[in-house]
Amino acid sequence: MKLTLRIWRQSGATGRLVEYPVDDLSEDMSFLEALDVLNERLILAGEEPVAFDHDCREGICGMCGVMINGVAHGPQKATTACQLHLRHFKDGDVLTVEPWRADPFPVVRDLVVDRGAFDRIVAAGGYISVPTGSAPEAHATPVPKPDADTAFEAAACIGCGACVAACPNGSAMLFTAAKATHLGVLPQGQPERYSRARDMVAEHDALGFGGCTNTGECTTVCPKGIPLTTIARLNADLLRAHTTRSDR
Amino acid sequence: MPLYTEGPPIADQRVPDGPIESRWDRRRFSARLVNPANRRNRTVIVVGTGLAGGAAAATLGELGYRVKSFCYQDSPRRAHSIAAQGGINAAKNYRNDGDSVHRLFYDTVKGGDFRSRESNVHRLAQISVEIIDQCVAQGVPFAREYGGLLDTRSFGGAQVSRTFYARGQTGQQLLLGAYQALERQVDAGRVEMHPRTEMLDLVVADGRARGVVVRDLVTGEVSTHIADAVVLATGGYGNVFHLSTNAKGCNATAIWRAHRRGALFANPCFTQIHPTCIPISGDHQSKLTLMSESLRNDGRVWVPKNPVDTRSPNQIPDAERDYFLERMYPSFGNLVPRDIASRAAKNISDEKRGVYLDFADAISRLGAHVVEERYGNLFEMYQRITGEDPYQVPMRIYPAVHYTMGGLWVDYDLRSNIPGLYVIGEANFSDHGANRLGASALMQGLADGYFVLPGVIGDYLADGPFEPLSEDHPAVADTVSEVRGRVKTLLAVDGDRTVESFHRELGRLMWDECGMERSEAGLRKALERIPELREEFWRRVKVPGTGERLNQELEKAGRVADFFELAELMCVDALHRGESCGGHFRTESQTPDGEARRDDDRFSYVAAWEFTGAEPVLHKEELTFDHVRPSTRSYA
Numbered sequence: 001m002k003l004t005l006r007i008w009r010q011s012g013a014t015g016r017l018v019e020y021p022v023d024d025l026s027e028d029m030s031f032l033e034a035l036d037v038l039n040e041r042l043i044l045a046g047e048e049p050v051a052f053d054h055d056c057r058e059g060i061c062g063m064c065g066v067m068i069n070g071v072a073h074g075p076q077k078a079t080t081a082c083q084l085h086l087r088h089f090k091d092g093d094v095l096t097v098e099p100w101r102a103d104p105f106p107v108v109r110d111l112v113v114d115r116g117a118f119d120r121i122v123a124a125g126g127y128i129s130v131p132t133g134s135a136p137e138a139h140a141t142p143v144p145k146p147d148a149d150t151a152f153e154a155a156a157c158i159g160c161g162a163c164v165a166a167c168p169n170g171s172a173m174l175f176t177a178a179k180a181t182h183l184g185v186l187p188q189g190q191p192e193r194y195s196r197a198r199d200m201v202a203e204h205d206a207l208g209f210g211g212c213t214n215t216g217e218c219t220t221v222c223p224k225g226i227p228l229t230t231i232a233r234l235n236a237d238l239l240r241a242h243t244t245r246s247d248r
Numbered sequence: 249m250p251l252y253t254e255g256p257p258i259a260d261q262r263v264p265d266g267p268i269e270s271r272w273d274r275r276r277f278s279a280r281l282v283n284p285a286n287r288r289n290r291t292v293i294v295v296g297t298g299l300a301g302g303a304a305a306a307t308l309g310e311l312g313y314r315v316k317s318f319c320y321q322d323s324p325r326r327a328h329s330i331a332a333q334g335g336i337n338a339a340k341n342y343r344n345d346g347d348s349v350h351r352l353f354y355d356t357v358k359g360g361d362f363r364s365r366e367s368n369v370h371r372l373a374q375i376s377v378e379i380i381d382q383c384v385a386q387g388v389p390f391a392r393e394y395g396g397l398l399d400t401r402s403f404g405g406a407q408v409s410r411t412f413y414a415r416g417q418t419g420q421q422l423l424l425g426a427y428q429a430l431e432r433q434v435d436a437g438r439v440e441m442h443p444r445t446e447m448l449d450l451v452v453a454d455g456r457a458r459g460v461v462v463r464d465l466v467t468g469e470v471s472t473h474i475a476d477a478v479v480l481a482t483g484g485y486g487n488v489f490h491l492s493t494n495a496k497g498c499n500a501t502a503i504w505r506a507h508r509r510g511a512l513f514a515n516p517c518f519t520q521i522h523p524t525c526i527p528i529s530g531d532h533q534s535k536l537t538l539m540s541e542s543l544r545n546d547g548r549v550w551v552p553k554n555p556v557d558t559r560s561p562n563q564i565p566d567a568e569r570d571y572f573l574e575r576m577y578p579s580f581g582n583l584v585p586r587d588i589a590s591r592a593a594k595n596i597s598d599e600k601r602g603v604y605l606d607f608a609d610a611i612s613r614l615g616a617h618v619v620e621e622r623y624g625n626l627f628e629m630y631q632r633i634t635g636e637d638p639y640q641v642p643m644r645i646y647p648a649v650h651y652t653m654g655g656l657w658v659d660y661d662l663r664s665n666i667p668g669l670y671v672i673g674e675a676n677f678s679d680h681g682a683n684r685l686g687a688s689a690l691m692q693g694l695a696d697g698y699f700v701l702p703g704v705i706g707d708y709l710a711d712g713p714f715e716p717l718s719e720d721h722p723a724v725a726d727t728v729s730e731v732r733g734r735v736k737t738l739l740a741v742d743g744d745r746t747v748e749s750f751h752r753e754l755g756r757l758m759w760d761e762c763g764m765e766r767s768e769a770g771l772r773k774a775l776e777r778i779p780e781l782r783e784e785f786w787r788r789v790k791v792p793g794t795g796e797r798l799n800q801e802l803e804k805a806g807r808v809a810d811f812f813e814l815a816e817l818m819c820v821d822a823l824h825r826g827e828s829c830g831g832h833f834r835t836e837s838q839t840p841d842g843e844a845r846r847d848d849d850r851f852s853y854v855a856a857w858e859f860t861g862a863e864p865v866l867h868k869e870e871l872t873f874d875h876v877r878p879s880t881r882s883y884a
Contacts (some may be wrong), residue, residue, distance in 0.1 A: 028529040030633075036534055036748070043746050043801065048793050051800055053322060055329075055495040057535045059629065060420055061326040076632075108466055109798045116443065119323050121564045123435040127428035129386045132307040132698045135378075135385035139342065142396025152389035153412060157420055159325055183387045 001025045001091040005038065007050055008098040010107050016094065017246040027087040032064060034059060034086060035048060051110040059083040059223065062158030065165070066111050072162035072221040076214040080160065080223045100165035104172070104208045115161050117207045118175060124203035126179040128189050147185050154181035156224040163218035163226075169210030174218040176200050177234035178226045183235055194244060197237035251775070251820050253479020255865040258512070258856055262704075263367045263660035268875055272371040275660060279707035287312035290709045291475040293460055295447045295502055297324030299690060300673025301420070301481025301850065302426035303697025309433030311702060313341065313709075317439050318462060318475055320446045320497055320803075325427040328483060328495040329693060332419025333540035333626065335403065335411035336690040338376040343400060347408040349373045354876055356688060359405040359585050360653070361627050361830035362878040363515070363844060363854075365871065367660060372688075375695040380412055382698060386425035390414050401545050401622075403686035405585040405883075409809050411687040416540050416626040421488050422690055426697070436675065442667075446803065448731045450506045450669070454721035456714065457506075457669035461731045465803060468796040470731055472724050476712040477668045480506060481697065484652035484674040486519065488811045488818065489763070490755020493525060493538040493648035499807035500814050502854060503675050511664040512657035512856040512867060514563070514677035516814065517822035520649035520684055520831045521764050523549075525587035526633055526643075527602045536648040537633060539605070540626055541686040544582040546610035547643070548587070551596050561604050561642045572596050572603075580883040585843075587831045588681040588883060590647035592762050595842060599646055606642035647764060651689060653680040653831065654821075657856040658870075660694060663705040668708060672696035677854070682830025735795045739804045743788035747805045750785045754808070755817060761818050767835040771823040775816065782812040815875045817857060817864060824866065827851045848878050 003025060006017045022038050029037075032054050039049035053061040059080040066081055075083045089095070099107050104117040130207035143151075154177070163174040180197050182187035189196070205211075212231055219228045264274040282290060290313050294305040297319040305317040319327060339352040352373035357364060384390065384398070388411050391399040400409045414421040433439040444465040451459035451472060459474040483637050485500035486492040507513045524539045550569040557564060572592060574581045584592075611619050616639055620627070627638045634644070655677040662670050662678070673693040680688065717724055757777055761770035785808070793799045828837040828844035829851070837845045854869040 004660050026530055026532060028635075030534070033532050037532065040746055040748060043790055043792055044744070046792065049801060051798055055321060055326060055497050056328060056331045057496060058331055059632075060331050060417065061321070061328070061495060062323075062330075063321060063326050078628075079632060083629070085635070087635055100309065100801055112798065115322055116468075119325070119434075119441070119443075122428060123431040124324075127432045128385065129432065130382070130385040130429075131310040131855045132303070132382060132429075132702065133378075135381040138340070138381045138384040139397055141384075142393055144396050145392050145394050148389055148392040148396075151387070152391075152421075154385075155424060156417065159323065159418075176636075178511050182389065186387050186389070188387050201800060239494050 001028055001086060003089065004094040005033065006094065006096045007111070009110055011052070011109055015107070025086055027085065030057065030082055030084045030210050031068070031084040031086065037086070039058035051112045051136040053112050055084055057082040060158060062160040065100060065160045065162055067100070067165060069096050072165045073223055078223055078225050100161050102164045102170040102209070105161060106163065110198060117158050117209070118161065118172070120207060121172065121176055121200050121203050122179065125192065128183055129192060141187050143187060143196065150185050151182050154178045154230050155225060157226050158224055160223065162223060163222045164209065166212065166217040166221040168215055168217065171212045172204055172209040173212035173231050173234070174222065174226055176204050177230035180234045180237060194237055194241035197234055198241040201234070201238055250863060252824065252864050252866050255858060255867050258867045258869050259364070260659045262663070262867065268366060268370045268640060272374060276703050279704045279711040282706045282709050284312050289713050290314065291316065292477045292479060292705070293318070293473055293475040294481060295460060295551070295674070296327060296481035296483060297427070297430065298327035298329035298481060298483060298673060299423055299426055299693030300697040301479070302327065302423065302430050303694050304479055304481060304701050305439055306426060307698050307702045308431050309438035312438070315433070316475065318442045318447060318460070320444065320465065322444055324430055324441065324443060325424065325786055328498055329423045329424065329444060329690070330420045332690055333416040333496065333538060333541035335346065335401065335413035335418045335687040336379065336412050337685070338380045338412060338691065339410060339686045340377055340380060342398060343409045345408045347410050351408065352410065355406050356685060357681070358881060359683055359685040361654065361844070361871060361872065361881055362681065362848070362852070363518070363681055363829055364515055364679055364681030366875055368469040369586045370691060371700070372679050372695050375699050376691050378699060379691060379694045383422055383425050386429065388414065388421045388425045401542055402583060404541055404544065404583045404589070405685045407597050411542070413542065416542070416623060419690060419821060422694065423805045424624035425428070427852035432696035433512070447482070447502045448505065448806065449727050450509045450522045450726055451727050452509045452666060453717055456667045458714065458717055461727050463735070466798050468794070468799065470735070471730060472719065472728055476671060476709055476714055479670040479672060479701065480656065480675050481672045482675045484655065485814055486649045486652050488755070488815050489531060489649040489758050490751050491528065491536050493522060493536050493867060496535060499810070501810045503671070504665070504810040504814050506656060506666070506669060508859050509666065510859070511666050511669060512858055513654070513817060514657040514854050514856045515654035515821065516818045516857065517762065517825060517832050518581050518682050518830065519651060519653040520586060520647060521590040521647045522586055523593055523647045524645045525648035526630065527599065534537070536673055536846055537629065538644060538648070538650060539630060539645055541586065542790060543605060543623060543626065546622070547605040548609060549582050549583065549603055549605055561606070577883045584883045585685060590764060591833060593647055597604060602644040602646040605645050607638060608642070613877060618731045649763070651684055653677065653682060653684055661707065662701055663708065663760065670701060670705065672701050717850040734806065735802065738791050738809070739795055741786065741789050741791070743744045745788045745790060745809050746791060747791065747801060748790060750781065751808045751811070754781060754811060758815055758818070762822050765833050765835055766822045768823065771819050774819045775823070778812060778816045779817065783810060785809065806844065820864060821855055821857065825851055825855065846880070852878070
C-alpha cells in the first residue's frame with residue numbers, strides 16, 4: 001500500500017512539515033515500521049532520516065509517541081504508535097505526523113521531545129519510602145482485591161505523555177493522578193498519601209504543565225485507558241492535604 | 249590457524265565453602281564494610297536502569313554512596329525489563345504445594361542443564377523470598393486473591409506454583425517499583441541521573457575499573473566519568489540476531505567494550521529461544537513480540553496431524569490434532585522448559601506454519617472472563633499485531649530469540665576479573681547455566697540489584713577512595729580518543745549500505761547457524777562469513793549526519809559494529825562446546841529420540857573467553873555439583 005506522510009522536521013528552534021510519499025508498504029506493518037521504510041530510503045538518498053523515539057515496540061516502554069492527524073498515538077483506541085498497524089489506514093491516505101507539543105516537553109529533534117519533566121514529578125513524591133531490606137513479610141498486610149485491581153489499573157501508565165499532548169491546557173494531571181492513585185489506594189501507600197499528592201502537584205505546576213479542566217481528552221487517547229476517576233481521587237487527596245498539617 | 253587457544257583455568261575465589269545454606273551469610277560477614285560517614289566519599293557508576301541497575305542504584309544511594317546512573321533511554325523507567333510479562337519466582341510456599349528454597353534451587357540447577365554454579369543459584373533461591381517482601385512494600389500491585397493474599401501461577405520447569413505476577417505486566421510493575429525508589433534517591437541528591445547517555449567504553453587505570461566514557465545522545469558530547477567502582481547492568485545481547493524480543497535499542501556495547509578491556513566473557517553461545525512468540529509476518533519486521541510463558545498454564549499447544557492441512561484451525565477436529573508437548577512430555581505437558589518446547593516446535597513445524605496455542609478448552613472450563621482477567625492484555629496485544637481474535641481462533645506462535653544466559657564472567661561477589669568492575673542482571677552469566685527458567689530473570693535482576701551487589705561491594709570500596717584521575721591521565725585520554733576516533737570513522741565511511749541492512753544479514757546468518765540448532769559445518773560457515781561481512785560493514789556502511797547532535801543512525805552503527813565482533817565469539821564458543829546442553833543444541837550430540845545429549849566428562853565447565861585481538865583464549869572454570877547430582881534432564 002501507499003501513504004503520504006507529512007512529517008514535522010526540526011533541527012533548531014523551529015521546524016516545518018515535509019511531505020514524503022511512501023510506497024511499498026504492507027498492511028501488516030506497524031506505523032513505526034513505515035517510518036523505518038522511509039528512513040532507509042532517505043539514508044540511501046543521502047538525506048537525514050526522521051528522528052523518532054521508540055524502543056520496545058510492544059506498547060509497554062512508553063518511549064514512542066507522535067501525533068497522527070492531530071490524535072496522540074493515532075486513530076486506534078488504547079494503542080501506542082508502535083502497536084498501530086497500517087491495516088487501520090486506507091491505501092493513499094495522507095497522514096500528518098507531529099511531535100508532542102507542550103512547553104514542558106521541548107522538541108529535541110524532528111519527532112523527539114524531552115519528557116524529563118515526568119521523572120521530576122515522580123521524584124517529587126511518586127514513591128513509597130521503603131529502603132531495601134526494611135520490608136515486612138509480604139502477607140503481613142492483605143490488600144482487598146478491588147483495591148489491588150484499582151492500583152494496578154492506575155499503575156499501568158507507561159509515561160508516554162500522550163495525555164499531555166492531547167490536553168488543550170497541556171496538563172499532566174492524568175499522569176500525576178495515575179501515580180497518586182496507584183500508591184494512594186494501597187495500605188502500603190497511606191503514610192505518605194497526602195504529602196505525595198501535594199508534592200507531586202506542586203512540582204507538576206512548577207514545571208509549567210497546565211491545570212486540569214476535566215476536558216477528558218487525556219483519557220480518550222491514553223493507550224492504557226487510565227480513567228478520569230484517578231483525577232477525582234487526586235483532587236480529593238489534594239483537598240485533604242491542604243486542610244491538614246503541612247508535614248503530613 | 250586455530251580458532252582459539254587455551255589458557256590456565258580460573259576459579260571463583262570469593263565463594264565460601266562449607267554448608268551451602270549458610271554460604272551467603274558467611275560471605276556477607278567476611279566482606280569488609282564501609283562506615284556510613286565514609287560512604288559519601290565513594291562514587292559508584294551504575295550503567296543501565298533495568299531491574300538490576302535501577303535496584304542497585306537506588307539501594308546504593310540509600311546506603312549513602314554517591315551514585316551516577318546512566319541509561320540510553322530518555323527515562324530510567326523505560327529499560328527493557330519493563331517488557332517482561334509473566335512473573336517472578338519466589339520460594340514462599342504460600343500454596344503449601346511442597347515448595348522450598350531447596351526446591352527452587354534444585355529446579356533452577358536442573359533447568360539450567362547443570363551448567364550453573366550451585367552456590368550462586370542457592371543464594372538466588374534464598375533471596376527470592378525477600379524480593380517479594382520488598383516489592384510489595386514498594387506498592388507493586390501483584391495479582392491477589394479475594395481474601396487479599398497474593399496469587400501465584402505455574403511456569404515452565406516447575407511442578408509447584410511459585411510465580412508471582414501482575415497480569416501480563418510483571419516486569420513493568422517491578423521496574424516502576426525500582427524506578428520510583430531510584431527517583432527518590434535522585435530527589436535526595438544521592439543519585440545523579442544521566443538519561444539519553446550511552447556508555448561507549450570502560451576506563452581501566454592501574455589495573456582497576458575507574459570509570460566510563462559516554463556519549464550524550466542529544467548533544468553528541470563525548471565525556472568521561474570517574475568513580476571508585478563501575479557496575480554494568482546493561483542487559484543481554486539477543487539483538488545480535490537482529491530479530492528478537494529485545495527492545496530495538498538493547499545492545500552489547502557496554503559489556504563488549506569491557507571485554508575488550510580485559511573482562512572475561514563467559515558462555516557466549518548460551519542463548520535462549522522462547523517458544524511462544526508471534527511469527528514473522530514479512531521482510532519489514534523490526535522486532536518480535538513475546539507471548540508470555542504464563543499462557544501455557546491454560547493454553548494447549550498443538551499442530552495439525554497432517555502437516556499440509558490447510559483448513560483454519562477451528563475446522564480441524566480434536567482427533568486430527570497433535571498436542572505434541574502433552575504427548576511427548578506427559579508429566580510436565582505444556583509447561584516443559586523453554587529450550588525443550590522450542591526445539592519440539594521447530595522439529596514438528598516451521599517458521600511459516602508455526603504452531604497453535606489454543607485457549608478453547610480453558611474458555612469453556614473457566615469462562616472467557618477468567619481468561620481475560622489472567623491474560624487480557626496479552627490477548628489484546630496479539631490481536632493488535634495479527635488482526636486475529638485469540639478468544640475465537642487459536643494463537644499462531646513460533647520460537648524467537650529472547651534472552652542470553654551468557655555474559656561477562658563474575659565471581660560470587662558479582663565482580664568481574666577486572667578489580668572494581670561489577671556485572672549484574674542479564675549482563676553477567678552467573679545463575680542460569682545453559683537455559684533460564686521462566687520468571688527467573690526478574691528474580692535474578694532484582695536479587696543482584698537490591699541484595700547481592702549492595703551486600704558485598706563494600707568489600708572492594710573499603711580499599712578506596714582511589715586516587716583522583718585527571719582528564720590527561722593516559723588511561724583516560726587514550727580511551728576518550730579511541731571513542732572519538734571510532735565515532736569519526738563510522739561517519740567517514742559514507743558508503744552505500746544502511747546499518748539496518750548489515751544488521752539484518754548478520755542476524756539471519758546467526759539465526760540459521762547459531763540459533764536453535766548448531767552444527768560444526770554451519771558454525772564454520774558462519775565463522776567464514778562474519779569477518780567478510782564485518783569488513784564490508786567498515787567499507788560500505790552509510791551513516792548520515794554528524795556526531796555533534798542526536799544521530800540515531802550513528803548510535804545504531806556503533807552497536808551493530810560490536811555485534812559483529814560478539815557474533816564471532818558466540819560461534820567460536822558454540823563450535824568448541826561439542827555437546828548439547830540447555831539452549832545450546834549441537835546436532836552432532838543428540839539421543840536417538842532427538843533430545844540433547846550432555847557430555848559432563850568433557851564440558852562440565854564455564855567457558856570464559858579472554859579478548860586478545862587475535863584468537864580468543866579459553867579459560868575453564870570447573871563446575872562441581874555436591875547437592876544436585878547431574879542427571880539427564882527428564883520432563884517426560
